[in-house]
Amino acid sequence: MKILMAASEVEPFSKTGGLADILGALPPQLASRGHQVNVVSPFYRSVQLSEPAVWADNLSITLGPDAHVVRVLTVANDGVTYYFVDYPPFFGRDGFYGTPAGDYADNAYRFLLFSKAVIEIARVTSPDVIHCHDWQTGLVPALLKTAHAADPVVGGVPVVFTIHNLGYQGSFDASLMGPLGLPAGLMSVDGLEFYGRLNYLKGGLVFADALTTVSEAYAREIQTPEFGAGLDGLLAWRGSVLTGILNGVNYESWDPRTDRLIAANYSADNLEAKQACKRDLIDTFGITSGPDRPLIGMVSRLATQKGSDLVGVAAQDLMAMDISITVLGAGDAVYVDLFRSLEQRFPGRFAMKVAYDETLAHKVEAGADMFLMPSRYEPCGLNQMYSLRYGTPPVVRATGGLDDTIEPYDPATGKGNGFKFREYTAPAMLAAVRAALDVYQNRAQWRQLMKNGMAQDFSWARAVPKYEQIYQRVLRPVGAGAPEASGSASKKDLLT
Ligand code: ADP
Numbered sequence: 001m002k003i004l005m006a007a008s009e010v011e012p013f014s015k016t017g018g019l020a021d022i023l024g025a026l027p028p029q030l031a032s033r034g035h036q037v038n039v040v041s042p043f044y045r046s047v048q049l050s051e052p053a054v055w056a057d058n059l060s061i062t063l064g065p066d067a068h069v070v071r072v073l074t075v076a077n078d079g080v081t082y083y084f085v086d087y088p089p090f091f092g093r094d095g096f097y098g099t100p101a102g103d104y105a106d107n108a109y110r111f112l113l114f115s116k117a118v119i120e121i122a123r124v125t126s127p128d129v130i131h132c133h134d135w136q137t138g139l140v141p142a143l144l145k146t147a148h149a150a151d152p153v154v155g156g157v158p159v160v161f162t163i164h165n166l167g168y169q170g171s172f173d174a175s176l177m178g179p180l181g182l183p184a185g186l187m188s189v190d191g192l193e194f195y196g197r198l199n200y201l202k203g204g205l206v207f208a209d210a211l212t213t214v215s216e217a218y219a220r221e222i223q224t225p226e227f228g229a230g231l232d233g234l235l236a237w238r239g240s241v242l243t244g245i246l247n248g249v250n251y252e253s254w255d256p257r258t259d260r261l262i263a264a265n266y267s268a269d270n271l272e273a274k275q276a277c278k279r280d281l282i283d284t285f286g287i288t289s290g291p292d293r294p295l296i297g298m299v300s301r302l303a304t305q306k307g308s309d310l311v312g313v314a315a316q317d318l319m320a321m322d323i324s325i326t327v328l329g330a331g332d333a334v335y336v337d338l339f340r341s342l343e344q345r346f347p348g349r350f351a352m353k354v355a356y357d358e359t360l361a362h363k364v365e366a367g368a369d370m371f372l373m374p375s376r377y378e379p380c381g382l383n384q385m386y387s388l389r390y391g392t393p394p395v396v397r398a399t400g401g402l403d404d405t406i407e408p409y410d411p412a413t414g415k416g417n418g419f420k421f422r423e424y425t426a427p428a429m430l431a432a433v434r435a436a437l438d439v440y441q442n443r444a445q446w447r448q449l450m451k452n453g454m455a456q457d458f459s460w461a462r463a464v465p466k467y468e469q470i471y472q473r474v475l476r477p478v479g480a481g482a483p484e485a486s487g488s489a490s491k492k493d494l495l496t
């Protein structure tokens with residue numbers, strides 16, 4: 001198959017979170033199985049390309065009354081061809097979506113231009129299927145199924161849309177419809193309108209031929225009011241074409257046996273070297289309470305989603321447990337301030353680095369004794385799976401992909417790979433940490449727990465065939481000629 005993927009970040013070129021990990025792994029995996037895969041992404045200022053070719057240097061993209069002249073650069077890597085949409089006024093900035101103070105004011109323009117560029121690239125490369133990810137690409141299916149429906153090349157191309165996070169929707173003032181030059185008919189309940197605003201994510205949810213999300217639990221959760229972010233009615237309506245596919249792990253990057261970013265390599269048969277990683281982490285973060293105390297690690301975007309507030313609420317009781325904590329995080333100022341204040345309250349035992357740093361992320365995975373992810377919601381979550389491989393048992397909230405991947409350790413049977421709690425409360429989280437510390441005191445049990453996690457395989461081998469099946473399904477729909485449950489079906493009863 002000829003697959004065109006579109007996403008706003010892609011490893012190794014650009015990354016703020018797990019979306020980039022997925023776009024860095026799934027396309028090469030598909031390519032290795034004989035598919036032709038092209039990936040389109042924005043050319044941010046920080047993207048480094050070695051010897052790119054200029055694929056187009058004067059592509060004209062019209063937004064409302066204005067024509068913008070865009071360049072497209074290409075590079076080949078790992079069997080995949082990457083197309084970078086180069087438009088410095090929109091993408092030649094330090095941030096991808098905004099600054100610590102907030103989102104860029106012109107994001108509606110930036111990602112409409114990006115989506116239109118994706119369609120222009122599709123017009124030339126003529127894919128069998130287009131696979132879009134998250135709100136930044138929601139207008140690709142919306143425009144393909146409306147304004148471009150009659151286009152002989154791209155009009156009939158089926159679109160798969162993957163939801164990585166329903167919490168980010170690309171919601172804009174409806175008055176932008178005119179200036180953006182979007183077809184007026186799209187501003188309706190069965191289009192992009194959501195509570196009187198223009199919603200880019202909804203474009204993906206309504207118009208794509210198939211929807212996927214990144215764990216089975218999250219696929220169920222988002223069809224309920226608690227996790228649906230207001231879109232649960234629409235998602236339940238589209239439930240027959242919504243599939244949960246757990247993300248894979250790229251073990252070429254995340255394997256303690258070969259990882260070049262950590263102080264010492266180790267494996268389930270040679271766990272002693274993990275101690276060197278712990279000492280290195282303690283030194284790197286300035287923990288002074290010694291290597292014998294249990295060390296909890298966190299690597300996270302500092303955002304409400306990640307449960308950062310719960311750590312603040314529980315801090316007093318948590319630190320009373322005679323543990324140390326290292327946090328690597330970047331994000332919302334309110335949580336940076338919160339963790340900084342904890343650092344002052346518990347000097348030498350609570351240490352944080354405010355940074356986005358790949359090396360430090362690996363050091364935390366390898367050096368910590370256990371890994372904490374108290375997420376409010378978590379579509380998939382990657383760090384708990386990385387932690388398992390690094391022999392760093394996770395303590396997680398039972399939500400989304402965390403619930404799907406972590407089984408509580410049972411000392412009676414020796415089965416299980418971590419600890420989890422269900423209620424989003426400090427006592428529930430503290431109880432899970434306490435359970436972990438109890439097992440930690442028993443070295444034989446703890447080793448068993450580490451080995452259980454290290455032996456698990458969350459590689460892409462499981463997930464890739466599932467994506468292939470979805471592509472096949474939209475290419476050859478059961479029954480009639482049109483893709484099943486296509487966005488052009490009657491949507492009169494859509495909830496908004
Ligand atoms: P999300 O995409 O919601 O942020 P995931 O668990 O799917 O959560 O993926 C997060 C990815 O980003 C992981 O690869 C993680 O190691 C990385 N990451 C998060 N915060 C940082 C940070 N401050 N420095 C380096 N890597 C980070």
Ligand code: GLC
Binds near residue numbers: 382
């Ligand atoms: C999102 C989610 C995260 C998921 C990642 C990759 O950012 O928050 O849970 O692992 O996308 O799919």
